[in-house]
Amino acid sequence: MTVNTEMKVRVAATAQVADKVKRFRFERVDGQPMPVFSGGAHVIVSMRDGKALRRNPYSLMSSPEDSAGYEISVLRVENSRGGSAFLHEKLKEGDELILSQPVNLFAHDHRARKHIMMAGGIGITPFIAMMDQMEREGAAFELHYAVRTRTHGAYWKELQQRYGKHRVKIYCDEEKLFIPVADVLANQPLGTHLYVCGPAGMINGVLGKARELGWPKQNLHSEEFLAPPPGKAFQVRLAKSNRTIDVAPHQSILEALEANGVDAPYLCRGGACGQCETGVVSCDGELEHNDHFLEPDDKASGRKIMICVSRITGNVVTLDL
Amino acid sequence: MNIKFKNETFRDDYTFKNSSEAIRRFPFPFNEDKYMYSVNMEPHVPAGPPGHAYNKPIDVDEHFVAEMADRAKVLKEDPLRYQALPHMMAAQWDTLELLMESQAAGYPEHFTLEKNGDQWRWINRPMGIDQTFTFGDASTLPMEPLEFITRQAQGDFVIVDQRDGQLWCDAGMVTTQADWSLDFDIGMNFHEWHGPVPLAHEIGVFDRALKFLLNLQQGRPVRRLNWTMTINPRLDTSPENYHKWGPDRATVTPENVGDKVHLRCELQTLWRLPRSNAILFVIRCYLIKMEELVTVPKWARRFHRVLRDLPPELVDYKGLTRYRPTTIEWLAKFDDGQPTTPGIYPE
Numbered sequence: 001m002t003v004n005t006e007m008k009v010r011v012a013a014t015a016q017v018a019d020k021v022k023r024f025r026f027e028r029v030d031g032q033p034m035p036v037f038s039g040g041a042h043v044i045v046s047m048r049d050g051k052a053l054r055r056n057p058y059s060l061m062s063s064p065e066d067s068a069g070y071e072i073s074v075l076r077v078e079n080s081r082g083g084s085a086f087l088h089e090k091l092k093e094g095d096e097l098i099l100s101q102p103v104n105l106f107a108h109d110h111r112a113r114k115h116i117m118m119a120g121g122i123g124i125t126p127f128i129a130m131m132d133q134m135e136r137e138g139a140a141f142e143l144h145y146a147v148r149t150r151t152h153g154a155y156w157k158e159l160q161q162r163y164g165k166h167r168v169k170i171y172c173d174e175e176k177l178f179i180p181v182a183d184v185l186a187n188q189p190l191g192t193h194l195y196v197c198g199p200a201g202m203i204n205g206v207l208g209k210a211r212e213l214g215w216p217k218q219n220l221h222s223e224e225f226l227a228p229p230p231g232k233a234f235q236v237r238l239a240k241s242n243r244t245i246d247v248a249p250h251q252s253i254l255e256a257l258e259a260n261g262v263d264a265p266y267l268c269r270g271g272a273c274g275q276c277e278t279g280v281v282s283c284d285g286e287l288e289h290n291d292h293f294l295e296p297d298d299k300a301s302g303r304k305i306m307i308c309v310s311r312i313t314g315n316v317v318t319l320d321l
Numbered sequence: 322m323n324i325k326f327k328n329e330t331f332r333d334d335y336t337f338k339n340s341s342e343a344i345r346r347f348p349f350p351f352n353e354d355k356y357m358y359s360v361n362m363e364p365h366v367p368a369g370p371p372g373h374a375y376n377k378p379i380d381v382d383e384h385f386v387a388e389m390a391d392r393a394k395v396l397k398e399d400p401l402r403y404q405a406l407p408h409m410m411a412a413q414w415d416t417l418e419l420l421m422e423s424q425a426a427g428y429p430e431h432f433t434l435e436k437n438g439d440q441w442r443w444i445n446r447p448m449g450i451d452q453t454f455t456f457g458d459a460s461t462l463p464m465e466p467l468e469f470i471t472r473q474a475q476g477d478f479v480i481v482d483q484r485d486g487q488l489w490c491d492a493g494m495v496t497t498q499a500d501w502s503l504d505f506d507i508g509m510n511f512h513e514w515h516g517p518v519p520l521a522h523e524i525g526v527f528d529r530a531l532k533f534l535l536n537l538q539q540g541r542p543v544r545r546l547n548w549t550m551t552i553n554p555r556l557d558t559s560p561e562n563y564h565k566w567g568p569d570r571a572t573v574t575p576e577n578v579g580d581k582v583h584l585r586c587e588l589q590t591l592w593r594l595p596r597s598n599a600i601l602f603v604i605r606c607y608l609i610k611m612e613e614l615v616t617v618p619k620w621a622r623r624f625h626r627v628l629r630d631l632p633p634e635l636v637d638y639k640g641l642t643r644y645r646p647t648t649i650e651w652l653a654k655f656d657d658g659q660p661t662t663p664g665i666y667p668e
Contacts, residue, residue, distance in 0.1 A: 005540040035539055036595040064596065101540040107598040109484055110408035133596070136457075137411060218485050267536055275536050 018154035033067035039130030040106035046098040056083040059126035075122040106223035113191035115141040120198025225270030228252035237318040253307035271309035285314020326386040337554035350546035354626040365542040379423035395496040405492035412597035413467040476605030497556040547587040573644035578651040579612030621655035
């Protein structure tokens with residue numbers, strides 16, 4: 001029941017905005033408006049890189065009401081699987097790509113009396129769109145943004161100019177300044193919501209501190225897209241269609257299925273949304289669960305796997321596909 | 322296509338009737354000769370023969386003006402049929418935009434939407450409304466945006482907010498409902514407001530439906546059909562007004578089945594809203610009299626078989642117990658035992 005709502009876009013502009021961070025603006029080839037979205041949403045960018053089809057999620061950072069184009073910012077990661085290297089080094093203005101419709105797994109709670117955002121590095125991008133929307137809606141917010149050095153940090157100057165230093169606070173590792181998480185969380189009005197986006201260590205640290213201080217779970221939000229970690233090669237057997245497909249060391253199961261023409265469902269491709277949950281019939285090794293979605297007992301049961309990021313240690317896994 | 326809007330009533334003298342075109346476009350809910358609950362969702366894309374209720378994303382038909390007049394009467398007696406919790410304002414505007422854009426695009430001879438930045442002008446010719454307002458500024462409309470637009474759109478509307486892996490019934494306009502109450506359900510989550518449906522919980526329908534809806538995508542609305550039966554063409558079969566319609570169920574006789582007994586079909590569509598990330602749930606009610614339904618031979622045969630073989634729990638839940646035998650007997654005259662073709666459309 002797949003309905004194709006993907007959008008063909010052209011790269012309208014690129015800009016180096018900080019060390020290793022590049023911004024891309026996309027506009028539709030057919031001239032139609034982009035859908036309005038909600039702050040925190042991401043799109044899947046499909047890139048044709050030689051023979052490889054790469055599909056990566058990126059948070060939208062442009063104004064949600066800007067229907068002329070979408071903007072994303074991409075960090076050039078070391079040991080890139082190919083996506084960020086392709087975007088940084090090969091993609092040029094005028095090139096064409098495919099975008100999915102926006103999907104939001106990191107929406108702000110409209111009931112909140114106040115929003116506190118904590119960003120680490122490239123984790124700033126969803127908050128740029130969120131703040132634009134919160135400002136329009138008249139919501140109270142503040143941003144705490146940690147960067148390694150002032151030249152590594154993207155957008156902090158613009159954000160301070162736009163929203164004021166009282167609402168946008170910068171902490172620079174190099175200057176030995178860190179987000180004073182406990183102080184920030186200690187004195188907030190009832191109904192305050194906290195949002196964290198950045199490296200796993202930061203997310204766990206901030207959320208752990210918040211729980212320790214007695215913040216309710218419902219008021220805590222985080223987003224981290226995982227790149228599918230590499231591993232050793234293995235085979236996937238499809239129980240229903242009786243096919244066997246090879247998964248390469250740098251490929252996810254989902255990517256291997258797609259490369260072989262199998263149309264499996266997905267939304268975030270980063271282990272967060274649950275859409276690609278697949279039943280496991282058998283496995284001759286251990287499942288390596290890399291997602292944020294499955295509950296611990298689901299993971300322990302050995303009967304479910306999120307095929308966008310998880311792998312196995314053995315040679316063959318048979319899936320209910 | 323110019324729709325000829327009918328002057329008719331859904332209460333008191335009950336002058337509601339379907340034209341022959343309206344019968345052919347009716348969204349008949351059974352695709353086979355039996356019925357059981359399922360998560361029968363499909364993409365809400367244009368479908369069906371020309372003129373069918375599935376042709377346009379938001380359907381407007383010959384009953385539009387009369388249905389809106391009936392809604393106004395319900396609201397006058399009971400303003401709580403419209404409610405919106407304060408955090409749903411972004412979702413209200415999302416809904417207003419979706420309905421205005423869809424009705425203007427689908428029926429340009431009846432509705433016009435002019436946009437100049439956030440200065441909008443909405444013209445609804447059948448109801449004689451011409452409103453200029455600022456999108457996003459509720460003070461420029463005579464009432465809240467959701468109430469304003471849902472007084473001009475057929476169907477009930479519920480907006481569910483998405484939080485904590487759950488859906489919450491946090492706003493709505495509900496005046497044409499099959500025995501449920503927005504005032505009762507507001508603020509409840511998905512499992513709470515589906516509490517009392519027999520059989521469905523046992524087969525895991527709601528867990529699967531919730532999981533599906535949490536990942537509903539923008540630009541990809543879905544639909545399903547639900548059904549019940551109503552005695553007399555009454556839109557407002559609410560629990561609040563049970564005393565007005567409940568007793569009607571005892572008035573069915575072999576002589577009046579054709580005119581009094583109605584199949585009530587709900588075309589339910591679900592839309593991910595862009596700014597609020599909430600979900601709009603549209604529950605559009607279509608009524609058809611038994612004497613109208615049997616003018617389509619396939620539907621006559623099939624509905625007779627569905628009703629005859631319905632599980633007892635569902636007969637009770639849908640409130641069909643009293644008049645089901647009389648109706649089956651009446652429908653049997655139109656069922657010659659011939660096989661029916663698959664699908665919901667007339668032959």
